[in-house]
Amino acid sequence: MQDISVIILTFNEEKHIKRCVESLLAFTDKIFIVDSGSTDKTVEIAESLGAKVVQRPWVNYAIQFNYGIQHNPYNTTWLMRMDADEYVLPALAEEINQKLSGTAPEIGGMYIKRRVIFFDKWIRHGAYYPIWLLRIWRSGQGACEESWMDEHITLTSGKTIQMENDIVDHNLNNLTWWTQKHNLYAIREVIDLLNIKYNFRNFESVEPKFFGSQEQRTRFLKVKYASIPLFIRPIIYFIYRYIVRFGFLDGKQGFIWHFLQGFWYRFLVDAKVYEVYHRVGKDKKAIEKFFKDEFNKDLTK
Structure with a gap:
């Protein structure tokens, strides 16, 4: 077992949590789950596999995840972020086993590629692979940025390296669940x-920077995207992904994915x-009041 603990946030993830935790057991048994009141068998399954679970009411992703960092019961050198519907490929688990203990002290974090599976199809095109994410970092040197959407782990110190193998994002819920979830995401977006x-x-937050890390470049492009007129920008973005970046090569599943995620x-x-x-x-104050009245969201906190 490596000197690393993994933090996972859950809410009704009984379809995914066994697959996720079992993929992690190839290199660590230190798995800490912050659950938001699951009513299914998520907690039961996780605890049966040796994970430690605590309950905490949901506020937002960043607050919830930073709570996990601050209350992690394992005193490990390294931390890792995982989502419940993700799993580590065996090749990545082996790479972690080989590299982690011998990593140079100046290295503060590790980037890992995420591959998305949709309708059992690996979405390889449309600028959707590789997506590099900072998923492993030294304890005390990283935290989750408190943005409303697309929260990244930010390092306070240290250099980074890239791992060769992948994490897989493969959600097993149906399309109705997916669209309902993205409808809720849209408010945060x-x-x-x-x-x-x-x-x-x-x-x-992550510094917007085109020639920086992937999350810095993503933030830079998001700032530029925000300046494009409404309803024009989703058209441009879909054309870029589906035509310019060859999203059409992902077949029928890719068309559904790029249309729904990249346009709809x-x-x-x-x-x-x-x-x-x-x-x-x-008016700024009127917008703040609107979100407080309609969604009970205080935009100033």
């Missing part, structure tokens, strides 16, 4: 985009932005 313009609150979802976000402007205008 709206807040994140509006925050770029209105700066409702300041928080430590982005269009829905713009429609919700339009709704905000239509309902209360573009």
Whole structure:
């Protein structure tokens, strides 16, 4: 077992949690789960596999995950972030076993590629692979940024390296679940985009930088995306992904994925932005009040 503990956030993940935890047991038995009141067998399954589980009411992803970092019961040199619907490939587990203990002290974090499986199809194109994510970092040297959407782990010190093998994101829920989840995501995405313009609150986040890490480049492009007119930007983004970046090579599953995730979802976000402007205008205080009244979300905290 390596000197690493893994933090996972869960809520009703009985379809995924066994697969996730079992993939981790190839290199660690130190698995810490912060559950948000699951009503299915998530906790039972996780504890049967040796994971430690605590309950904490959901606030948002960053607060929940940082709670996991701060209350991690394992005193390990390294921490790792996993989502319940992800799993580690055997080749990555072996790579962690081979490299972790011998990593140079100046290395503070490790980037890992994530591959997305949709309708049992690996989405290889449309700029969707490889997606490099900082998933392993030294204890005390990383935290989850407190953005409304697309939260990344940020390092306070140390250099980074890239691992050769992958984490797999393969959600087993149906398409209705997927669309409902993304409808909820869209609200957070709206807040994140509006925050770029209105700066409702300041928080430590990834520095927008085109020639930086992937999350820095993603943040840079998001800032630029936010400046494009409503309803034009999802069209441009879909064309870029499906045509320019060869998303059409992913077949029928790829068309569904790139259309839903790359156009429908982005269009829905713009429609919700339009709704905000239509309902209360573009005054900052009026927008803050709208989200507090409609969604009980305080944009200043």
